[in-house]
Amino acid sequence: MKITSVAVLGAGAVGSYVIWGLADREDIKLGVIAEGERKERLSRQGCAINGKVYHPEVWTPEEAENVDFLIVSLKYGALPGALESIRKIVGKDTSVMSLMNGVDSEEIIAEQIGKSHILPAVIKVASHREADGYHFDPETTLGIIFGEYEAPYESERVKAVKELFAGTGIHYRSTEYAIEEVWCKFRLNVCNNLPQAILGAGVGCYRDSEHMKAIQNGLKKELEAIAEAKGIDISKADRMSGRGSAVPPKARYSTLQDLDAGRHTEIDMFSGALMRMGKELGIPTPYNEYTYHMIKALEEKNDGRFAYTGEEEPTWSK
Incomplete structure (x- = not known):
């Protein structure tokens, strides 16, 4: 061939x-x-x-x-x-x-x-x-x-x-272990792309903030639980992977790049897919649900939905 x-x-x-x-x-x-x-x-x-x-x-x-x-x-x-x-x-x-x-x-x-x-x-x-x-x-x-x-x-x-x-x-x-490699990259995207996109900061935030690290770990645990339930052992890919590429602390990954440019993101492919799989498997995904809705709201912000002028009808707080 x-x-x-x-x-x-x-x-x-x-x-x-x-x-x-x-x-x-x-x-x-x-x-x-x-x-x-x-x-x-x-x-x-x-x-x-x-x-x-x-x-x-x-x-x-x-x-x-x-x-x-x-x-x-x-x-x-x-x-x-x-x-x-x-x-x-x-x-x-x-x-x-x-x-x-x-x-x-x-x-x-x-x-x-x-x-x-x-x-x-x-x-x-x-x-x-x-x-x-x-x-x-x-x-x-x-x-x-x-x-x-x-x-x-x-x-x-x-x-x-x-x-x-x-x-x-x-x-x-x-x-x-091609499928395990796909899930390994998926984990990288979910855990590294998404929290920094909400914060709007470079990837150094995971090293320098215990709070960002906690969010990253919460997303990771949900993803790995779903992978395990589907019979996918991501550790097989981990054993084959090297250290990875060095990136500067100011680096902004693709989801944040999309938001910076006013584009819609691929959040449906990330947390959206994990929410769907979690429901199918009976696995709770609260970190991914919050992340999904926050990034969707940031997309709406980019679309101008919240560009209030002061002339709108008042909203009532309770």
């Missing part, structure tokens, strides 16, 4: 890492999925990454039909609207890797195309957008971790993906 065509659905912070890594491979066809005005814009302007502009091909879903390898790197809220495109792209022999945050994008996609097409994976990249495009540090980026749901773990397509990434600058490793 050899991968000769790759489509990227979602050319943002995560997709940029893949485009950057594969752009110089002359033995594959690399394309970004887009339609309408966005297709015209990407065809004209390309993808600005780390100070350089890359020009992958730009394909409609129909033009990408039966591509060898589809990488889905969308924001969670965009996934429902992209499912039809995914169905059009995926052919009999297409493998699909979801590099989205959260723990259920693979399940959502599999409902449309079948689980056999899915190669579970997670990406760890600190990518952010600046005026001149997306930026990340290739050297410190941990990269893409992937593997089969079940044995044989060193399958032909795992070998093909390793061959695809080899020598590209993309950091990667295969694993027998």
